[in-house]
Amino acid sequence: MQIYFDNAATSHPKPYCVVQAVKRALTEANANPGRSGHRAAIEAGRIVLDCRERLATLLGAGDAMRVVHCFNCTDALNLAIKGSLHVGDHVVATCLEHNSVLRVLYALAQRGRITLTLVSPGPDGFVDPEDVRSALTPATALIVCTHASNVTGAIQPVAAIGQVAKAAGVRYLIDGAQALGGMPVDVKALGCDLYAFPGHKSLLGPQGTGGLYIAPGIRLNPLREGGTGTDSHSLLQPETLPERYESGTVNLPGIAGLAAGCEYVASRLSQIMMQERELTQALYEGLNAMEGVTLYSPAQEAGRAGIVCFNVGDLPSAQAADALARRDIAVRGGLHCAPEAHRFLGTLRRGAVRASIGHANTFEEVERFLQAVRALL
Ligand SMILES: Cc1ncc(COP(=O)(O)O)c(C=O)c1O
Numbered sequence: 617m618q619i620y621f622d623n624a625a626t627s628h629p630k631p632y633c634v635v636q637a638v639k640r641a642l643t644e645a646n647a648n649p650g651r652s653g654h655r656a657a658i659e660a661g662r663i664v665l666d667c668r669e670r671l672a673t674l675l676g677a678g679d680a681m682r683v684v685h686c687f688n689c690t691d692a693l694n695l696a697i698k699g700s701l702h703v704g705d706h707v708v709a710t711c712l713e714h715n716s717v718l719r720v721l722y723a724l725a726q727r728g729r730i731t732l733t734l735v736s737p738g739p740d741g742f743v744d745p746e747d748v749r750s751a752l753t754p755a756t757a758l759i760v761c762t763h764a765s766n767v768t769g770a771i772q773p774v775a776a777i778g779q780v781a782k783a784a785g786v787r788y789l790i791d792g793a794q795a796l797g798g799m800p801v802d803v804k805a806l807g808c809d810l811y812a813f814p815g816h817k818s819l820l821g822p823q824g825t826g827g828l829y830i831a832p833g834i835r836l837n838p839l840r841e842g843g844t845g846t847d848s849h850s851l852l853q854p855e856t857l858p859e860r861y862e863s864g865t866v867n868l869p870g871i872a873g874l875a876a877g878c879e880y881v882a883s884r885l886s887q888i889m890m891q892e893r894e895l896t897q898a899l900y901e902g903l904n905a906m907e908g909v910t911l912y913s914p915a916q917e918a919g920r921a922g923i924v925c926f927n928v929g930d931l932p933s934a935q936a937a938d939a940l941a942r943r944d945i946a947v948r949g950g951l952h953c954a955p956e957a958h959r960f961l962g963t964l965r966r967g968a969v970r971a972s973i974g975h976a977n978t979f980e981e982v983e984r985f986l987q988a989v990r991a992l993l
Contacts, residue, residue, distance in 0.1 A: 619981045622946045623974030624766055624794060624923055626816045626823060631880045631975075634820055634873040641872035648865055650845040660868050667875035668858070674819075674878060675811060675829050676802035684828045684861040685871060689793045690716040691839075692812035692828035695861060696789045697721065697758070699836030700810075705757035706731045708786075710743050711956040712765045712772070717791055718956065721760075731755070736960055741770040741914050749780045759788045763795035767957040767970065768913045769896075769923030771799070778807025787834070793817060794921050797881050799889060809834045819881055820975065821874030824867050830857065840864065881975075888975045892922040895973045895982055899924045902986040908993045912961050912968055922973035928992050933967035936992060940969075943988050947971045 620628045641663060647656035649664045664685070672680035686692040697720045701707070707721055711734050724730045733751040737743045748759060759781045764771045774790050781788035789810040795801060796811075797818030803811045808831070815825025830836065841853045842863030854860050881888065897917050903909045903926050912925040928936045937949030950967040951958050958964045971985065 617944070619945045619977075619985055621971040621973065621977070621981075621985065622948050623977075624817065624921075624952075624970060624972035625948055627818060627820050627974050628946075629976055630820055630822065630873070631877065633876045633880055634822065637876035638822060638869045638873040641869045645868070645872070648845075649868055663868065663872045663875060664866060667871045667878065670875055670878035670882065671819075671827055672829075674796060674801065674882060675813075676804055677829050678804070679832070681857045682830050682832065684830060684858045685866050686812075686826045686828055687824055687867065688816070688826040689791065689812050689814035690826075692814075692826050693717055693789075693791060694720055695828055695836060695839045696810040696812055697760070698724070698839060699861075700758050700787055700789070701730055702757070703729050704755060705729075706733070706753050706755040707758045707760065708733050708735060708748055708751045708756055709760040710734060710748075710762065710772070711736045711960050712743070712762050712767070712770070712954065713760060713956065714762065714766055714791065714793065715953040715955070716793075717760050717762070718954075734956060737770070737772075741765070741768050741912075742919070743772050743777070745773055745776040745780050748777050749784070752780075752784050752786065756784070756786050759786055760791065761789075762791040762793070763801075764799075764921040764923075765954070765957060766794050766923070767952050767954045767961070767968070768925050769794070769920035769972075770914045771795070771919055771921060774808070775806050781809075782807050794923070797877075797885075798892065798921055800885070803829050803831070815870065815874040815877065818974075819874060820877035822870045825870040825874045828861070830861075836861065838863070892973045892975070892977075893917060895977055895979065896920065896922045896924060898979060898982045899971060899973065899985070902982065903989065906986075906990065906993060909989065912963070923970060924972075925968045925970050927963070927966065927968050928989060931992070933963075933969045936969050939992055940985075940988055945985060945988055 645659040649660035792813040811829040815821035844859035933949035
């Protein structure tokens, strides 16, 4: 039996209710949501709204219309970043960001449109909000911070950074890729203007789903213009949410599955959190006890998401991940699309092995995994 410890990439297995919801959407509601007025189209529209409402509840967003469906977290981050920035703006982000943030910002910087400052975390792996404050300039228009590092799992002080952003009057975007669905999120308490998330990780939805929360008063330039099924007499993109940012046919089967995933997660969030935390701790302690294993994740249980990042002896991480794959253990080696995080850890050449826990993992799997690492050593 495979051990799947690659949940930070995408969660597996998806609950059966998710699979069923996808199938139902493709059979019983197979129409274009928000367009025609026949029975299946109305049902499709209801599914899209139901998912939006469930996401809004998980985000603490209040108004569901402020949650926009996207195709993944990268799509949401592109909308948030490109939709916010203007020529001459300065952006503060962290070294821990994923390429879904870094490449978007570097592309804008390379074209001379923006300037960028990356803030490094302290030796403990956490960004100091004071360092974010110090990096601000009069031209700073956006602060971007990952909620939890996808390399080390370190949960960042995103609420304290929100206070820095608020005090400075700077727009604030959180990348929630490794957080929403795996820990409580309250966008208002976090003080963020924008919160980007995937649907296919801890929310247990299908790939090709994700979204962006947009706070009241925040207006973005859309990434795409096009048909929305509303205001069709106008040649201008509507101002109303969510249509402004959802041109074209949405991923109905994916969104149906995501709604089921949200329902599944919301009904047992504290149980999932407790189980993932205990398993992650067992994994961390087991690896920490092995001579020859180097750990990169924070030692404090409360400071990390369900990720443990490590290297085995002097093996290149890809070789270690391949050796585990041959034992039918799924982990991810390499750089995890976060080169600056690895530069900070000193693992840019070698990468690291990332084991990431999900809702269906067990203590027995952790034990078998630890045995496999011992054998590698
Ligand atoms: C921190 C972080 N941001 C963004 C992304 C991109 O997510 P997606 O694959 O849904 O575009 C990931 C994916 O692993 C991630 O871990």
